[in-house]
Amino acid sequence: MKKPFLHIAKPWILLFGGILVFVILSQVLRFRIDLTEEKRFSLHPGTEKVLAQLTEPLHVDILLVGENLPGGMRRLQKSIEETVRTFNAYSPKAITYSYFDPLSVDQEKQEEFIVDLVDYGINPTNLFVNQNSGQQAQLIFPGFLVSDSEYETGALVLKGERGMSPEQILNQSIENLEFELIAAIQKLISPESSSIAMIIGHGENGRDDGYGIVEALDGEFEIFKVPLEQAKKPADLSSFKTVIIQSPKESYSDREIYLLDQYVLNGGNLVILLNGVAVEEQALSGGTTIGMPFETGLENLLFRYGLRINNDLIQDMNFGLIPTMAGNFGNQEQMRPMPWLYYFQAGLMQNHPITKGLDVVSFEFASSMDTVKADGVKKIPLIFTSDYSKIIPAPMQISLSEVSIEPDPKTFDLKNLPLGYLLEGEFTSVFKNRFAPEEFDKADFKESGKGKVVVFGDGELFQSQLNFQDGSPLTLGEGQLSQTTFANKILLKNMVKYLADPEGIIASRTRTFQIRPLNKVKVAEEKTFWQLINVVLPVLVLLGIGGIVWTIRRNNYGRKN
Known part of the structure; x- marks a missing residue:
């Protein structure tokens, strides 16, 4: 006896109906859940307050580009992109981004453009990258530009205290990305x-x-x-x-x-x-x-x-x-x-x-x-x-x-x-x-x-x-x-911003992201053990499960035959 059509279609109707309801709710109810321990994808209340004042879309040009960037620079590059995306999720107006290489500007205008970047505090950095022919010097600009329909400003993101290791400087630069970006945005929308x-x-x-x-x-x-x-x-x-x-x-x-x-x-x-x-x-x-x-x-x-x-x-x-x-x-x-x-x-x-x-x-x-x-x-x-x-x-x-x-x-x-x-x-x-x-x-x-x-x-x-x-x-x-x-100028600017509003965007500079480097000694000692766990053990588990299934099927169907 054939099942009624409605009885067959009911599960599919419920499935697609649930998906439709979920899509509608996602357009009406906007929420984010940050499951990271350090709340990397959450914003300080002062930052959210500034973003709420946006009345027009903004665009961010990420200047940190280049081929074969070292791992640390790629991490900083990715963090800038993630920060812009997080800002966009909290902003009532769209905040878009794109990558832009200052060295791609016409040769006639390139020098003038680089001088403008230096005025924003974005000083170029000479970086040695690995090429097929060996290490070669590459000029990078570790910063970004923020623009609306009328004005533009920018900021340097690679900053650290003297005496820090490169990893510490990168980590601290990532910690301060929220402040650097929101400070640039605030400068655009509410000067003086x-x-x-x-x-x-x-x-x-x-x-x-x-x-x-x-x-x-x-x-x-x-x-x-x-x-x-x-x-x-x-x-x-x-x-x-x-x-x-x-x-x-x-x-x-x-x-x-x-x-x-x-x-x-x-x-x-x-x-x-x-x-x-x-x-x-x-x-x-x-x-x-x-x-x-x-x-x-x-x-x-x-x-x-x-x-x-x-x-x-x-x-x-x-x-x-x-x-x-x-x-x-x-x-x-x-x-x-x-x-x-x-x-x-x-x-x-x-x-x-x-x-x-x-x-x-x-x-x-x-x-x-x-x-x-x-x-x-x-x-x-x-x-x-x-x-x-x-x-x-x-x-x-x-x-x-x-x-x-x-x-x-x-x-x-x-x-x-x-x-x-x-x-x-x-x-x-x-x-x-x-x-x-x-x-x-x-x-x-x-x-x-x-x-x-x-x-x-x-x-x-x-x-x-x-x-x-x-x-x-x-x-x-x-x-x-x-x-x-x-850094006398940056010290002055940070000081007056803190005095003006200690709980404002300046407070986001207290964010801390924990560096979790691998224990190199422990890695060397336990290398073989963990290779066996990650490579050999899964294969043995699959073989074991396959053997059990084969045995069960042979016992069940072998007797009937």
Whole structure:
């Protein structure tokens, strides 16, 4: 008897009906489940918030291309692609991507295009790859470009701290991909999100007159030069997300310190770049000068907040260079770079959103710092010197003749001195139990409040070097003598982004992906065993199962025959 048609078709109807319902639901309900232990395919809430603001599609050009890339570079390349795909899954507008080789541009426009990439911070890297004829050099651009219908920006992704192994640098670069991409997107869709004040009126900003800070933050923040003498009350500073004091040369009055104190206690962010020793660099060009203790009145404020900048200078074996005159060539003076222990590079960073993954930062005449008791204030050191440092107390004689003296490593017996601190928490006013300036309303005075303060013992940290030829300021972090670009600019940008929104996209820089390398010793010892397990055992299992099935079939059907 034949089965009814409906009875036969019912399973197929249920199957295709279920598939249809699943397809419809997938269009209505969008969800992702990240089953990885480190949540590699999930995004920080700050990132999701920025993506939610997209009003038009974006396109990402992945510049890391090339034949026969090493395994690590292929891994980074694949990670950029996966990050873009993850962003697209969370974005209300499409984020597409494609691979683009900058070297494929017409020869006439290629040099100009590469210069544009360098302006975005995407410096080319010379890589040695395996070819049939042996190893050959190949120029790669480990970065990406992000564009909408009108604008374009880009970022470098291959970044790491000095001293890291190549595997660690790659891993850290992958960890920071989310931040680099969302920071570029945010720059496109919401430029100049907050205001920053640079205090003037006390000889601040030094040799570059603030150019380094303005150039570094241009397009992302609005920068204003603000004389404190024009502020009538603390509320006049409240419109600024961050206030920066850079290398003052004159003292601050009680009135001005009161304004800064109340600004912090009302939730403001204060950055102080202060020298503990005054060094006349122009006098140093003559051969010798004297470094004298230097105070501006800000020391009392910082002491109440839990920090002290000492009247000394740090020397470090990881030294930089200083230009010295080395005689004449004809009628032209010859300049020669010489090692200078007062200029040094710091590459040991705290695992913090501001400093994680930074390359070396250049310091000039930096002073040491100590913490003091301040209840309610958390003190986080950000950058440290190398393992070979020493401190010279002021007053001291500073002479260019020191460049010709080979330093004795035994005298550099201090290690990892902190060069900058982040202070955050509940601050107590420096004017508590003191008379405040009479011109301010006592009813508005706050004895304590929450804010954030960043302090560096180097007033020139965010000042650009000057071009030797025409005296114009260079890009922040660019070193003429060393032909190196230091991470001062990135440090500044990370710092102001953290102060503006510590829970925003900058917090994604804390992501950590665990490196799980194979134990090479164990691999060598157990190689044969695991080869047997993976190659021979499956074959034996299949033969065993086949033998059992053959035996059962022979017993069942052999008797019937």
